[in-house]
Amino acid sequence: MANYHKLEAKTVDELKDIANKIRIHSITSTQTAKSGHPTSCSSIAEILSVLFFNTMRYKVSDPRDPSSDRFVLSKGHAAPALYAAWAEAGLFPASDLKNLRKFGSDLEGHPTPRLNFIDVGTGSLGQGLAIANGMAYVGKNYDKANYRVYCLIGDGESAEGSIWEALAFASYYKLDNLCVIFDVNRLGQSEPTALGHDMDTYRKRLEAFGFNPIVVDGHDIEQIVKAFYVASNTKEKPTALLAKTYKGKNFPKIEDLENWHGKALGDQADRVIQHLQGLLKNPGPSQIHPLKPLKDDAPAVDITNIKLASPPSYKIGELVATRSAYGSALVKIAKSNPRVIALDGDMKNSTFSENLRKYDPTRYIECFIAEQSLVGTAIGAACRDRTVPFISTFATFFTRAFDQLRMGAISQSNINVVGSHCGVSIGEDGPSQMGLEDLAMFRSIPGCTVFYPGDAVATERAIELAANTKGITFTRVSRPATPVLYSNDQVFQIGKALIHRKSNKDQVLIIGAGVTLHEALNASIELAKGGIGARVMDPFTIKPIDKDGIIKNAKECGGLIIVVEDHYPEGGLGEAVLSAVALEKNIIVKHLAVQEVPRSGPPNVLIDHYGLSAKKIIDAARELIKLF
Known part of the structure; x- marks a missing residue:
């Protein structure tokens, strides 16, 4: 490709050294932890070396700088390799890697944003690409900045349908600032993947999804560097780098063998580390340093104190x-x-x-x-x-x-x-x-x-x-x-309920939300005609629930509560209320909810049939008062 310049042999050797240092760090950290995925780390070592020390633009001093390139490790179990790359970049001492998976350490088994260089938690496979899409969409359409987004996906996780949903999205929106990297190392957790090393099928599928697919030897520094260069110059479509790799690469008697997934190397570690050290041309500190952002061109953004541009403007009863x-x-x-x-x-x-x-x-x-x-x-x-x-x-x-x-x-x-x-x-x-x-x-x-x-x-x-x-x-x-129940100037607060139809002689507290709040209000009106005071509460937020408000009002209503919700009984408003009063004496809760899989029908018919109507609330209130 025009304007592409091959790397000097010295630079290639330095990047190879960094890849093998990433492997060594991955082994030593998982050995200390006595668990982890060193073979999965090994297959992506060259990819991370090229990304972090040749291709990506970022600030080690500010890993989440808004103008920096983004990296999402979708195959989160390879976290030790990512941590090792940042350590080699100088973000923190390599000795900290021995805290991997320790309680209290932010170097957890899978990445989380407790670390200042991680944007999102990964490890539940198949999710990273959609997240990368969101980053890339914002970069291209809102920030209009030069930063690029890289997402590394395992071949095993590419069986997830969510990956293909995300591929379709990236292609449709022509996210040419996105590069997806498939680590095709052939081996899943328990057996080989469905496609193994069938790179042509991967290529055809990605091409069919509207990507620019590039098949590379995932352990060849020069091929990887050139592929990322091509990706950065490809317009109107995202690029997929399909890297043929080997699990446990450069691990003698382990490379490309089954039954090594998710295991520290144990008594094989010293032998493998000795071999890797023998591959290093420069065992000392890396001579390549990370690059700074392309441009500080991401605009300043303020997303605090967001208000309605104008207040609500409804009429009561509308x-x-x-x-x-x-x-x-x-x-x-x-x-x-x-x-x-x-x-x-x-x-x-x-x-x-x-x-x-x-x-x-x-x-x-x-x-x-x-x-x-x-x-x-x-x-x-x-x-x-x-x-x-x-x-x-x-x-x-x-x-x-x-x-x-x-x-x-x-x-x-x-x-x-x-x-x-x-x-x-x-x-x-x-x-x-x-x-x-x-x-x-x-x-x-x-x-x-x-x-x-x-x-x-x-x-x-x-x-x-x-x-x-x-x-x-x-x-x-x-x-x-x-x-409409509320005046346009009504104040609402998270965790604070609102009360309707309050009197000093209320005998029951009815708690409803959404449509059942209106049924509760209608029930309260009818109950009043029969001499029964029914206070109605609108919780506004179900989590946090207004525990103090519920207890106070329940006690003022003789300790009787009816909760009515358009939801199954498990886990909704009723159980939130029950949890709130669990340690209170002399409070009884009657819970009205949808008790079975419902049928089709007119809304008013269904609300009544499944016990949520004003009529059913009235019946429940009378029964509860009679019993207690």
Whole structure:
């Protein structure tokens, strides 16, 4: 290729030395830990050597500099090799590598952002590429900067469908600032991979997906350097470097053999290290030094203190679906901050994320029906605080991406998830479309804030709060139009419930959220006609739940609580309330929820049939009061 200059022989030798030093470090660190994946590290040693000491531009003094190239190690079990590369680059002493996997050490078995040179946690395989896509999309379309994104994928993990979702996304959006590296070392954990070293099939598949595939000997420094050069000069399509490698490369009597996955070398270590040291031309400190960023051209970004551009403007009693209010709120916060973006899985006209697309199409990313890619892309877009992503689809479809969400929490990611069409209240579409497990799922994610707004005003404020909340947030919105309950100046706080229809003679506390809040209010009105005072609570957030508010109001209502939710009984609002009062004496909780797989039908019929209607709440209240 024109303008490409072959490396000097001295430079090639230096890069080979760094690769073998990475191997030595990987062996010694896993020996100390008595566990790890040194053979998986060995197959990528030359790739990391070239990336970190020839190709990538970054600052050792500031690993997350916004203008630096990004690297995602999707095959996270090869973490010791990545740690070794950073140690060789001078970020920390190589002696620290012996703290691998020790309790209290940030050099964990798989990478996490506890380390200042790691953007995202990896190790649950198949997720790195979607994250890299998010980084690359932001770099190309929002930052408009020169940084490039590199993602290293194991051939075993390429069996994951999420990889192919992400490949389709990268090709569709012509992410030419992205280079995907497949470490084709032939061996999986328990047996050889499906394709082994069939490089031609890999090439054909990547070409069919719209990539520029380059097959290289993954242990040939010159081939790898040239391939990265070609990738950087390829326009309008991403590049896939298909590296034919060997597991345990340069490990005599171990290289390319089965049954060495995930094992320290044990009594073979000294012999292998001695062999590797014999390959070094310069056993001393590396003479090549990491390069600085291409240009400090990533713009300064401020994503703090995001506000609604205008306050809610609804009338009390006006019928508005909370999913519609989400679309309105999304545009309002986007108006106040240019880094607010929306991603959806081809549901934008149902979730109302299309409102942002209409307002500013450049800040809407269509991820199509590929929910794992959808969530992963958002995690990547949020890295290094470059954007504030809101992700939406039907609440039930996020179950497909639970692993991505779980890893998002490990990655300390700030993403905002909005699930619509929750519960039996969606009606005739039937159980496959009904989010009935979503609250349980999101409540189980560490650090996740779960909003469940009761009307349009609450929804707009929930979205505003979510935009400024660290960690993952989930906002549950409903399909049916329901009356506006709150004045436009109502103040909402995370972890603070709101009370409706309070009196000094209340005999029961009814807690509802979303559509069931309205059923609870209707029940309270009817109960009052019969002389029964029923206080109604809107929790606003399910996690954190307003524990103190629930206990205080329950005691004022004689210790009787009814919780009604459009969700299965496990893990939702009811169990959040039960946990809140678990150590309190003389508090009884009656839990109304969807007890079986529901059927299709009109929303009002389903709400009544599955025990969530005002009528069923009235019956439950009378029975509870009678018993206690």
